[in-house]
Amino acid sequence: MKKVGNHNSFSRIFFLCLAFMLTFSTLSFAQDAAKGKELFNSNCAACHKLDGTSTGPALRGVAERHSADWLHKWIKNSSGLIKSGDAAAVKVFNEWKQVPMNSFPNLTDEDIDNIIAYTSEVKAEPKPGAGGAGAAQGAATDNGVSNMVILGALAVVLAMLVIMLLLVKKVLSKVVEKNGLTINEQKSLPIWKAFVKNQFAVIVSVITLILVGSYFAFGFMMQIGVDKGYEPIQPIHFSHKIHVGENGIDCKYCHSAARTSKTSGIPSLNVCMNCHKNINEFTGHPDSTYVDYSREYYTAEIQKIYDAVGWDPIAQEYTGEEKPVKWVRIHNLPDFVYFNHSQHVSIAGLECQTCHGPVEEMEVMRQHSPLTMGWCIDCHRETDVKINDNAYYAKIHEELSKKYGVEKLTAAQMGGTECGKCHY
Known part of the structure; x- marks a missing residue:
């Protein structure tokens, strides 16, 4: 019995060690590939891609096309390998228009093995997915009820209210008829005649129409040429x-x-x-x-x-x-507005996001x-000019700071709201 127990203990220890070694070897390979990716990006990515040609050929699966020993020689001294007459080296050199490849004698054998491990990884297939408008519409559908459903529900409710009113009217008419009641109807003037005879109502209405019409007309004209939110394809x-x-x-x-x-x-x-x-x-x-x-x-x-x-x-x-x-x-x-980007970017030191969001x-x-005139003027009135370490504004700041008794100046205080600055 003791022998069996020892045998089982030995077996468990053996399999645990084997599992540990396999796990460690897998992690080591992953670390090699990760290091290889860093080395690839810093040394190879300028001329090579994993998938697709660039200045040089695609490198994914290069270990299947050439031996590891040959790759070590090629990476460390490609020109020397070509001069030695190596057939594979000469073939690659001629296929790629005899563009010389940089030599990397600084890379160790371990570094090169790491790069090869990275290029040997299987390409991950992208997940199928639809982009653009379809995705946006799907998101809108998932996030809430569509507008068409809401409008349809409102239309049904409105139709039910109309039917109920008609039924109520019909019932009331039958009640009146059954009880022999009479409805006294007084003849009244049409609404438009009553309105015309009321001079006060006419005057107030005309003034209201003029004011409201002017407001909307002015608002419409102010929007001409104002394209905030314009987002063309x-x-x-x-x-x-x-x-x-x-x-x-x-x-x-x-x-x-x-x-x-x-x-x-x-x-x-x-x-x-x-x-x-x-x-x-x-x-x-x-x-x-x-x-x-x-x-x-x-x-x-x-x-x-x-x-x-x-x-x-x-x-x-x-x-x-x-x-x-x-x-x-x-x-x-x-066309009648002058705006200079260099004045705002190089001299004023504004960030692009100030105007472009x-x-x-x-x-x-x-x-x-x-981009309206009011928007520009507000900016000139509210924005302090950057005068520190700015030789362009040194002299004028010295004079205007004495005039206004302030250390900080806005563009408006420096003449930024004068008509001739933007219109001439």
Whole structure:
């Protein structure tokens, strides 16, 4: 009996150790792949992608195409391997237009193994999901009862009330007829004749109509050219939420003219290609808070950029076949108004969000502010000019601070409400 017990104890210890070793080996592989991802992003991502070609070939599954020993030699000294006449090295070099690959002698064998482990991971398939209007409509349906259902219910209630009134009238008529009652009906003037004879009512009504009509007419005219909330669909979908909010790209990287020019300018597509020459698909997580559409939708929009500039992502070269992009203008001041972006951005030091709102939260760009004269004047009256370490305002601040007896000055105190500043 004791022998059996010892045998069982030994078996349990053996299997526990085996399970521990398997678990540890799995965790070690995961850690290797995680380290490999960091090394890949810092050393390889400039020229390679896991899926899809870039300056170099796609690297997912590269361990299945080449041996680990060959990959170590290639990564540490690709040019030396080519000069040695290695057939595989020469073939890769010629296939990719003899573009030399950087050598990485600083990477250890463990680092290279970690990178290979990362490139050997199976590609995760995206979850099927619909983006855009369909998703928005579904959300609206899930969050509450639709407007059509509410209107239908109200219509049914109204119809029931009308039927009840008709039935009550019919019952009352029968009661009157049965009891032999008579209803005294006095002849009265039509409403319009009674109204015409009452001069006071006529005068009050005319004045009221004039005032109300003027109010609505003035309100209508004041809305002409005021497009607050205007949110047009562009020929190429551009998500400020992803580029500015998630990726942290500075507004003035794309709209560089805002620093030195009257207008902020629409960035040319070569600015887009600075990044999208290598980024040819959307790889963000579909469940992220900054993603409003599907991966396929965003990737298709990137393809529109390639079609416009004539870029072949497979051959990694321009075809020369270009198509103009017909952007829809959103912000448009009247021709008789002068506004200079550089004065507000470079001199005044205003943030873009001051006028354009929380751009980093906008999936589709819209006009945030009314851009009316009253809105501009209110800003000039309420905003203090940034004078610290600002040589542009040093002299005028010195003179006006003595005149007004204050340390802080608004744009209005510096002449920001004079007609000629914006209209000339």
